[in-house]
Amino acid sequence: MRLHTREWGTGERIAVLIHGIMSDHRTWRRVAPVLAERGYRVIGVDLRGHGASGRGEYGAGPWADDLVETLPDRPELAIGHSLGAMALALAVERLAPKRAVYCDPAWELGGHAVSAAAHFADFKHVTRTVIRGFNPRWEEADVDVELATIADWDAATARALPDTYAVSRTPARPVVPSLVVLAGADSLVPPAMEGELTRRGFEVRRVPGAGHTLYRDDFEGFMTALDGWV
Template identity: 60%
Template sequence: MRLNTHTWGDGDRLALLIHGAMADHRTWRRVGPALAAKGYRVIGVDLRGHGASAHTDSYTPAEFADDVVETLPTGADLAIGHSLGGLTLSLAAERLAPGRAVYSDPAWNLGALDSGFDPQMFVEFKKATREQIEGLNPRWEQEDVEIELKTLSAWDERSALGLADAGGGDLLPAAPVVPSLVQIADPSFLITPDIAAELERRGFEVRTVKGAGHTIHRDDFDGFMASLDGWV
């Protein structure tokens, strides 16, 4: 499936941004321009069932990955994926062949959730109110709250059900196919200390953004960008 995209900048280098579940390219409202200011042309994608991309009856990790491969150019200098976008990027990385990959609190092991993974909790979040979003994300700027309400409205909540197949399994990549950074929240409910240590053993660089929540680039934009030092 060809996906909707949004571009920031017109630099000589190319960066790709892949958002997480329930979001779309608008989640990168500060990251896209910041990378553009560093000389990148930045392409943000809307995954199937998100943003302005088409809704469908099937949502699996493999299909998310196939879509970004069909839509995005190969050989970008940099690719960043957050949460579901991190999982999607890892499944597409060999085919996309970016120069460097950054996995921001990636959803590689949903079974790490203490309460067990239940896609229905994502489905229910479709109805989240402004007050609930603000309460869960006290460090977000008001513009991010507004964007969250808009992206939830555009999101096909059925897409969460496709993650059920990933919920009980270990989808950690066996090894990085390109130089790869794993950026984790503090604490991360997806990347436990044991998983972080295992990723380092497998050849990933791991950096923690102290005090940041799961959506690191919204919770602590400055910390997010600082943790990319040497990678952008």
């Protein structure tokens, strides 16, 4: 499936941005313009079941395949967050970016996948008060974006999570030079796995104090964590 995309900038280097579940390209509202200012043509996708992209069969394979079908080959940079980091890891060999950045990747849910699916489905009817309570560090514009992207999201994507995570999605090795940027609190990657990722060849950095959507909790800290990679 060819996905809906949004572009920023006209640089010769290409950067692609891949969001997490319940979100779409609008989540990158601060990251994308900065990359464009640094000389990139930035392409943000809406994953299948999100934003203005089509609906259909959901799962790890389709989410990854759609990236390969939609995005240009060999971009300079590919950044994926959460579910988007999982899809990027599955597509990275075919997409062949020069560098990949995985932001608090959803590579392992294991036995939590069923409860996570129910939790995400419940968020279809979330209120502004709840979003603000969960994310006290967000700017109001990010709360606005979250409400808008959830409204445009197909909650049926959550039902695909148990099958998606019936097996480990943690890459055995980085196919291209790869950075993993982890939240400082409540990261999806436990501290014990940080050393294993380093052993496998990933560079790992944390954004202290930031939660799962680290680029919205601490934008400056997130961009600092990307030093040398963008």
